Amino acid sequence: MSAAAQEGGGIHHGPADPLFDITIPGTDFHLPIYNFVITSWVIMFILVFTAWLATRNMHRMPKGIQNVWEYIVDGLFSFFGGIMGEDRARKYGPFLGTCFLYILLSNYSGVLPGAAMIKGFVPPTNNVSITAGLAVLVFLSVFYFGIKAKGISFFKHFFQPMAFLFILNVIEELVRPVSLSLRLYGNVYGEETIVAQLGEMVPLLVPVPMMVLGLLTGAIQALVFTLLASTYIAGATEEHH
Amino acid sequence: MELVSGLIALGAAFAVGIAAVGAGVGQGIASGKAFESIARQPEVSGTIRTLLFIALAFMETLTIYGLLIAFILVGKIG
Numbered sequence A: 001m002s003a004a005a006q007e008g009g010g011i012h013h014g015p016a017d018p019l020f021d022i023t024i025p026g027t028d029f030h031l032p033i034y035n036f037v038i039t040s041w042v043i044m045f046i047l048v049f050t051a052w053l054a055t056r057n058m059h060r061m062p063k064g065i066q067n068v069w070e071y072i073v074d075g076l077f078s079f080f081g082g083i084m085g086e087d088r089a090r091k092y093g094p095f096l097g098t099c100f101l102y103i104l105l106s107n108y109s110g111v112l113p114g115a116a117m118i119k120g121f122v123p124p125t126n127n128v129s130i131t132a133g134l135a136v137l138v139f140l141s142v143f144y145f146g147i148k149a150k151g152i153s154f155f156k157h158f159f160q161p162m163a164f165l166f167i168l169n170v171i172e173e174l175v176r177p178v179s180l181s182l183r184l185y186g187n188v189y190g191e192e193t194i195v196a197q198l199g200e201m202v203p204l205l206v207p208v209p210m211m212v213l214g215l216l217t218g219a220i221q222a223l224v225f226t227l228l229a230s231t232y233i234a235g236a237t238e239e240h241h
Numbered sequence B: 001m002e003l004v005s006g007l008i009a010l011g012a013a014f015a016v017g018i019a020a021v022g023a024g025v026g027q028g029i030a031s032g033k034a035f036e037s038i039a040r041q042p043e044v045s046g047t048i049r050t051l052l053f054i055a056l057a058f059m060e061t062l063t064i065y066g067l068l069i070a071f072i073l074v075g076k077i078g
Helices: A003-007 A035-056 A065-084 A086-108 A128-159 A163-201 A207-237 B002-040 B042-076
Strands: A020-023 A030-033
Touching: A035 A065, A035 A086, A065 A086, A065 A207, A065 B042, A086 A128, A086 A163, A086 A207, A128 A163, A128 A207, A163 A207, A163 B042, A207 B042, B002 B042
Parallel strands: none
Antiparallel strands: A020 A030
8 A cells, every 4th residue: 555545544634743843941832833834834925025026116017026916916806806896806805815826826836846745845725724724714704804894784694584594594604614625625635645646656747637637626726715705705795785 | 343444434435426426417517508608698708607616616515525524434444
């Protein structure tokens, strides 16, 4: 049995041993740092650093990296505008767009050569903790944006269309983060496992078609995650007339 | 004990396998209808694509539940 297949038993919590441990001498406190945390930090650094580079010295006529970022932001905002309207897209677009870019870069970090083989280099979305964290963020932001936009009347939609459906509505709300996180995790993990298994059998060329498919899946899953998040937020903040 | 482990593994495989059949058929029908309507009216393709992705995501959720059950079952194998 291959090593990858043995690893696949149960929910995959990433590599078992942390890369290093942050400890405070004299206390019991210790904070294990896993591989995917490092990759996550690198992705965050890339996003923040390029955004800083692009906005540091802005011109009316964009050129270079500012041009690239304006293209990305413009595309994302018009995408969200199609779902929730132009003015709400401006309000909630920054959060949703950041989710999209982070997930996209995370998924694509898995196709770089050496991913999951070099220490400290594992796609973060290949881990259920990271996707669950993102889903909880979306879950909380639905409440935050909803209460901010509609006040206490946000909770009215739990009793609609009929009061006795309250329990069903609560269950629906609670299931959302579960399905969001597991969808992203399941797709990325499944794709990575298939590539690992094929690579184990035939290391050369054979995994390439699966990796190309992984490029497609990575983009679509990032899109689906943000699309669902934006429909949740749009549903929580829409005005009834 | 080995029989029990084997049965649990079979159950996990069936959980995700049968869930995938239903979701696959449903997604196929939905995508086919979406392509038909885009071919008929290419000017609304953007809206249809967005709606299609939302619908596909909801159908996929059912497979994800099967996957969740499979993970729970595989975790129970000693």
